[in-house]
Each structure stands twice: as structure tokens, then as C-alpha cells.
Amino acid sequence: MNKKEFVKAFAPATVANVCCGFDVLGFALEQPGDEVWALKTHEPGIVISAIEGITGLSADPEENVIGVVAQKMLTDLQVEHGLELQLHKGMPVGSGLGSSAASSAAAAFAVNEVLGQPFTTAELVTYAMEGERKASGSAHADNVAPSLLGGFVLVRDYEPLDLVPLGVPAALYCTIVYPQIELKTSLARSILKKEIPLKKSIRQWGNLAALMAGLLRADYGLIGRSLHDEIFEPERSVLIPLFKQAKEAALSSGALGCGISGSGPSIFALSASEETAEQVKVAFEKVYAESGIALKTYVSQVPEQGARLVEQSILQTAQA
Amino acid sequence: MNKKEFVKAFAPATVANVCCGFDVLGFALEQPGDEVWALKTHEPGIVISAIEGITGLSADPEENVIGVVAQKMLTDLQVEHGLELQLHKGMPVGSGLGSSAASSAAAAFAVNEVLGQPFTTAELVTYAMEGERKASGSAHADNVAPSLLGGFVLVRDYEPLDLVPLGVPAALYCTIVYPQIELKTSLARSILKKEIPLKKSIRQWGNLAALMAGLLRADYGLIGRSLHDEIFEPERSVLIPLFKQAKEAALSSGALGCGISGSGPSIFALSASEETAEQVKVAFEKVYAESGIALKTYVSQVPEQGARLVEQSILQTAQA
Numbered sequence: 001m002n003k004k005e006f007v008k009a010f011a012p013a014t015v016a017n018v019c020c021g022f023d024v025l026g027f028a029l030e031q032p033g034d035e036v037w038a039l040k041t042h043e044p045g046i047v048i049s050a051i052e053g054i055t056g057l058s059a060d061p062e063e064n065v066i067g068v069v070a071q072k073m074l075t076d077l078q079v080e081h082g083l084e085l086q087l088h089k090g091m092p093v094g095s096g097l098g099s100s101a102a103s104s105a106a107a108a109f110a111v112n113e114v115l116g117q118p119f120t121t122a123e124l125v126t127y128a129m130e131g132e133r134k135a136s137g138s139a140h141a142d143n144v145a146p147s148l149l150g151g152f153v154l155v156r157d158y159e160p161l162d163l164v165p166l167g168v169p170a171a172l173y174c175t176i177v178y179p180q181i182e183l184k185t186s187l188a189r190s191i192l193k194k195e196i197p198l199k200k201s202i203r204q205w206g207n208l209a210a211l212m213a214g215l216l217r218a219d220y221g222l223i224g225r226s227l228h229d230e231i232f233e234p235e236r237s238v239l240i241p242l243f244k245q246a247k248e249a250a251l252s253s254g255a256l257g258c259g260i261s262g263s264g265p266s267i268f269a270l271s272a273s274e275e276t277a278e279q280v281k282v283a284f285e286k287v288y289a290e291s292g293i294a295l296k297t298y299v300s301q302v303p304e305q306g307a308r309l310v311e312q313s314i315l316q317t318a319q320a
Numbered sequence: 321m322n323k324k325e326f327v328k329a330f331a332p333a334t335v336a337n338v339c340c341g342f343d344v345l346g347f348a349l350e351q352p353g354d355e356v357w358a359l360k361t362h363e364p365g366i367v368i369s370a371i372e373g374i375t376g377l378s379a380d381p382e383e384n385v386i387g388v389v390a391q392k393m394l395t396d397l398q399v400e401h402g403l404e405l406q407l408h409k410g411m412p413v414g415s416g417l418g419s420s421a422a423s424s425a426a427a428a429f430a431v432n433e434v435l436g437q438p439f440t441t442a443e444l445v446t447y448a449m450e451g452e453r454k455a456s457g458s459a460h461a462d463n464v465a466p467s468l469l470g471g472f473v474l475v476r477d478y479e480p481l482d483l484v485p486l487g488v489p490a491a492l493y494c495t496i497v498y499p500q501i502e503l504k505t506s507l508a509r510s511i512l513k514k515e516i517p518l519k520k521s522i523r524q525w526g527n528l529a530a531l532m533a534g535l536l537r538a539d540y541g542l543i544g545r546s547l548h549d550e551i552f553e554p555e556r557s558v559l560i561p562l563f564k565q566a567k568e569a570a571l572s573s574g575a576l577g578c579g580i581s582g583s584g585p586s587i588f589a590l591s592a593s594e595e596t597a598e599q600v601k602v603a604f605e606k607v608y609a610e611s612g613i614a615l616k617t618y619v620s621q622v623p624e625q626g627a628r629l630v631e632q633s634i635l636q637t638a639q640a
Binding site for chain 2: 022025154202204206207208213
């Protein structure tokens with residue numbers, strides 16, 4: 001009898017930066033997201049046997065983030081068996097919604113389950129960060145941490161990694177519009193200045209500190225007053241067609257705040273009810289209606305939970 | 321019968337900046353602080369009839385911050401009577417402990433009481449800020465707000481003023497050492513760079529955001545991990561003799577964190593118990609023991625309450 005354990009895990013898209021929390025803050029969405037299937041195999045090594053929902057991604061386990069994440073986990077555990085992995089991409093790549101992070105987080109979660117949960121969630125973040133290192137050259141945590149932990153997560157420091165899960169006010173909904181233009185994270189990062197004016201920096205950390213208080217106290221008014229970014233948004237938003245109009249439309253529709261998701265081109269808006277979030281979606285669509293730009297839009301609660309088990313089973317097959 | 325209402329109010333010293341919260345965060349001490357006496361007079365105008373506890377402060381109501389604050393309050397209310405004021409300085413000037421703020425806050429509080437509480441506490445902050453404008457040329461709120469409101473207060477924005485009172489974890493104690501050297505705020509500000517490196521700024525706001533979470537959740541470990549300042553402390557601490565040794569001594573004695581109070585020269589340390597705060601005081605005194613520098617030290621809980629009424633009465637005197 002071959003006993004193969006099979007696990008399917010989902011990890012959601014995430015919004016990093018959140019206006020005033022550049023490089024330190026992110027939150028999870030309910031959807032979209034990626035699924036990773038993991039099966040324990042007798043043979044050592046990792047095989048990626050299928051990639052669905054997208055074309056052009058490498059199935060080489062040393063090139064695909066799910067393989068990189070899984071390999072590091074197996075190596076650290078010194079297990080002798082191997083893994084067969086499948087990736088189902090349920091979200092767009094290059095959208096600013098943490099696509100590589102969702103794959104990495106789903107892989108870390110699935111592999112941990114199939115191995116019998118040897119790792120803590122915090123440890124899974126460090127493994128998923130290896131996927132980010134592969135994807136972008138930098139092991140950022142501001143997408144993988146909320147994708148794994150859910151809600152809002154603050155990354156206080158990296159050495160050592162110090163994550164502060166913040167939870168989420170119950171009525172907080174997010175609207176995403178993804179104008180399907182190509183925008184490389186590396187380009188969006190390259191236009192950032194290395195020095196920033198002290199005055200703007202002070203305003204930024206005042207807003208971020210207030211956003212923390214707003215989130216922890218479910219003070220929606222304070223959340224709204226704090227969602228500003230005078231440092232990065234002016235530089236980055238010029239790369240996103242109709243950004244200014246989309247932001248104005250979101251705020252006019254009752255959103256608490258609106259900004260660039262990660263390094264874009266997706267735009268996020270936070271609202272204090274699902275109804276408002278749906279109105280913001282309509283407003284976003286109207287802004288882009290005659291632009292000729294293909295769109296994806298999402299309305300999602302900001303969930304308490306991040307990555308989760310979708311399916312698991314113990315497969316028994318006849319002995320060869 | 322002349323009916324004169326008499327009020328005596330106390331407002332405490334404050335610690336602004338708090339390592340990572342430059343220009344946006346401050347907290348109150350239990351003591352030291354200033355007292356302001358206010359008496360309603362039939363004659364219009366303001367008279368400062370006594371200044372105790374200090375020499376060299378002007379009693380001209382247009383020059384002394386308590387007169388400036390009181391005059392603005394009277395003008396805005398369009399009252400016809402006047403005020404007689406007295407100031408009792410209970411704390412050192414130029415110490416980095418918000419001396420002008422304590423006087424301004426005590427004046428605003430006392431005058432509001434003697435006038436029958438026409439103003440909200442938030443409005444009192446804006447009046448006390450006029451004292452800060454007089455004292456330093458800039459209407460900062462990061463000392464007057466905690467001096468009036470107590471606990472920790474975040475100043476999110478000035479236009480309009482947006483204060484976020486944060487309260488305070490119950491076991492938080494502060495130790496202050498004031499090495500009595502002269503250090504002008506203007507000098508301490510002049511050495512600040514106008515541009516700061518993006519990387520350091522990101523670390524700063526990560527720490528400040530985490531400090532918010534630590535304060536709001538009474539997570540003393542997180543408070544301790546967040547109390548860092550890599551931007552201003554390296555530049556400013558060179559103006560404070562034995563700063564590095566004092567900080568090391570505080571941390572070795574169990575303090576959660578240690579930094580410059582305001583623009584110095586006072587040094588503050590936060591601890592999670594009164595016992596530790598007392599040990600930090602001994603450690604501070606040891607560091608400066610052979611330096612020949614005169615010292616003042618204070619150990620104080622970080623109180624929930626700021627400015628408060630000390631005494632009030634209705635005086636009745638025989639008619640002339």
C-alpha cells in the first residue's frame with residue numbers, strides 16, 4: 001500500500017503599503033487567490049506536475065516560487081521523501097495584488113499541512129518569503145505575512161522578523177480595480193527617491209500611527225483620515241492610467257480611503273460596509289468605461305483568516 | 321460684595337518624540353509640572369501678579385506664555401472682565417520636558433475653569449499651542465496635548481488639528497534624568513537634516529506603528545522592541561554628555577527603552593514597573609556621579625490624567 005497524503009490550500013491576494021504603510025503594512029483579501037496542491041511522494045525531490053489558470057510560468061521547481069518554498073521546507077526538516085505539487089493560479093500576475101506572495105503562501109501552508117504541521121505560522125512566513133526572494137530578489141514580508149495570517153499585519157523589523165498581526169475591524173471591505181496594463185514592480189521601485197523630505201516623512205508616520213489606532217479601535221473615521229500617502233503616491237500614480245479620477249470616484253462614493261495596491265497598477269479602496277464597497281466598484285468601472293483598458297474588479301471583506309486548508313485526504317492505492 | 325472666582329490648576333511635564341514618534345507623539349508625567357492660579361477681575365485685561373519657583377521670566381502678559389494663552393481665550397470669548405494670573409514653576413526650563421507647554425497647559429486649564437468651562441479639552445490644546453508659538457515660534461502640540469489630556473497622545477495632523485489620545489498601559493513608569501546643561505531647542509532642531517534616507521524612514525515608521533500597537537494592547541515587549549530612533553538620536557545625542565552610557569545603563573537595568581526627551585538634554589526611560597523605574601534612576605545617577613554635572617531625576621507613572629484642578633474657591637470680600 002502506498003499511503004499518499006494530499007492537501008489543497010488556498011492563500012489570498014493582499015494589498016501592501018496601504019497608503020501610509022510603505023513596506024511595513026499589508027492586509028489580506030477574501031478573494032482572489034491561489035491554490036496549491038501538495039502530495040507526499042516516496043521519491044525524494046520536488047515535482048511540479050501541473051500549473052493551471054495561467055500560461056508561461058515555469059514548472060521547474062527551482063524556478064517556480066512554490067518549488068523554491070517547498071524545497072527549503074523539506075531541506076530544513078531533513079525529510080527523505082519528496083513532494084508532488086500543483087499550482088492553480090486564481091489571480092492575475094503583475095497586478096500589485098501580491099501574486100507571487102499568494103502562490104508562496106499557499107505552497108508554505110499546503111506543504112506544512114502535508115508534513116503534519118511541523119512549522120508555526122510565523123515560520124511559514126519566513127518560508128513564503130523565500131518565494132518572494134525568488135520572484136523579486138528581495139524577501140519582503142508585507143504580502144506573504146497577511147496572506148498567511150489574514151487581517152492587517154505590520155512588519156516591524158526583519159532582523160529578526162517581527163510581525164504584528166493587527167486583526168481587522170469587522171465592517172471593513174475592500175474594492176480593487178486592476179487596470180490590465182503591464183507595470184513591473186522593478187520599474188515602480190526604481191522611480192522612488194532614496195531620500196525623502198523630513199516634513200513629508202513626519203506626516204507619513206503620523207498617518208500610519210493614526211491608522212494603527214484606527215484599525216485597533218475599529219475607528220472608521222480615523223482610518224479614513226489616516227489613509228494618505230504624500231511620498232510615494234505622487235510619483236507612482238503617474239504610471240497608472242486614470243488613477244486620480246479613480247481615487248476621486250472612490251472617495252465620492254463613500255470610500256474611507258483609496259490608494260495604490262503594492263506597487264500597482266491595481267488600486268484599492270477601503271469602505272466601512274459591503275454596500276459602499278460595491279458602489280465604489282461601480283464607480284471604478286465607470287471611470288475606466290471608455291478607456292479601452294481591460295479591467296478586473298473585486299469586492300472583498302478584509303478577512304480575519306488568511307491561508308486555509310481547502311481539502312485534504314489520505315489516498316490509498318494498490319501496491320505495485 | 322466683590323465675587324472673585326479663584327482657581328489653581330496643575331499641568332505636568334511631558335516627553336515628546338518618544339524615540340520613533342518625532343514631532344507626532346508625546347506622553348505625560350505625573351510630576352514635575354507647573355501650577356497656574358487664575359482669578360477673575362472686574363477690570364479688563366490680564367495681570368500676572370506673581371511668578372514663583374523661577375527667576376528671570378517676564379511678567380508681561382504679552383511675553384509670558386500664560387498671559388498669551390489667557391488673552392487669546394478672553395478675546396475669543398469676548399468677555400468684558402479681566403484675569404489676574406500667577407505662575408508657580410515646578411519644573412526646570414530648557415530641560416526638554418515641555419516646560420513652556422506645562423505653563424501653557426496649566427494656564428489654559430485654569431482659565432477655562434475660572435470662566436466656567438466654556439471650552440472642550442481639545443480646544444484647550446489649541447489655546448495652549450499659542451503659548452508654544454510664543455515660546456518657540458512654532459505652535460507644536462506634541463507637549464501641550466499630553467500635558468492637557470494625559471497618557472500618550474498622537475498628533476496626526478495640524479490642519480485641522482487631529483489628536484488621537486491613546487491612554488496608557490497601567491504598569492508603565494518613566495524615569496527622567498535631566499543633566500543640567502544648557503541646550504537650546506533651536507540648536508537641537510538646527511542640526512536636523514531636511515532630507516532623510518528612505519530606508520531609515522521606513523524603519524522609523526515600522527517602529528512607530530508597532531509602538532502604537534504595543535501601547536494600545538499593553539504589550540510591554542512590543543513597546544520595548546519599538547523604542548528606537550535611528551534618525552534623530554544619532555545626531556542629537558552628541559549634544560548630551562554621557563547619553564550613550566546613560567542609555568546603556570537604563571537598558572541594563574531593565575528599562576523597555578530609552579531615548580532623548582523632546583530635543584533634550586533630558587533623557588527618558590520607560591519601564592514596566594515602578595521598581596524597575598527606580599533602578600533605572602539609580603543607574604542614571606551612577607553614570608553621572610563623577611561628571612560634575614548637576615542632575616535632576618524623576619520617577620513617575622505615566623498617568624491617565626493630564627492637567628487637573630488643584631484648588632478652587634469663591635472669594636467674597638467686603639465692598640469698597
